[in-house]
Amino acid sequence: MSSPRVSVSVIIPTLEEAATIATCLDHLASQGADEVIVADGDSADGTADLxxxxxxxxxxxxxxxxxxxxxxxxxxGGDVLLFLHADCRLEAGSVSRLRRFVGRCPKVPGGCFRMRVDAPDLPFRTIDAAAHLRAGLAGLPYGDQGVFVPRWAFDRVGGFPEVPLMDDVYLALRLRSLGRIALLPERIYVSPRRWRRHGILGQSLRNWSLTAAAASGVSPGVLSRFYPIVR
Incomplete structure (x- = not known):
């Protein structure tokens, strides 16, 4: 007998994403997700309507x-929750691969995809490699890597911590207590806009510092005193 089909719910948190949400959803339409939910934080630019x-x-x-x-x-209502950012797009076939993976490995508590910054500049390839090592070896994916969590694991750890920043890292730390975090080979293409805005070195150093502090047990309340809230 074949295994029951794994259903996938995609959840996209948005805040003032009118410039990206339609393109994001257009790319997602061919992926075959069972449902797509946009959780909008009262955007004033028409994101929810789009x-x-x-x-x-x-x-x-x-x-x-x-x-x-x-x-x-x-x-x-899905068996698996896939959290995407509005400025990211998945490689073709990613949701199908996710569905097969969870069907074969139902006890894995979560995972992500292999990140690639959607820009040709050579320094971005270093960022890609660092993200691969961080997620694959340390089990600490960022939210823009397309974090997926089976419903049982999400409920077990109590969902995302509702903190000012680094909610993705703190979720990963919770999930790691249940087992190894998976890294699927399909790519997720990430907009370079944050690095363009803050500078490749500055943005990277901020990310790495935040992650190291969170992984060392520093509370999000303490981190928020020294770092601006980042989306």
């Missing part, structure tokens, strides 16, 4: 990425 017009189900939420993702997850 998402609804593109066929997504819109869930209104207080602002905060962790809060929004939990709100979206509470409305999702």
């Amino acid at each position: 998402a609804q017009a593109s066929g997504a189900r819109v869930v209104r939420s207080p602002r905060g990425r962790g809060v929004q993702q939990n709100r979206g997850a509470s409305q999702a």
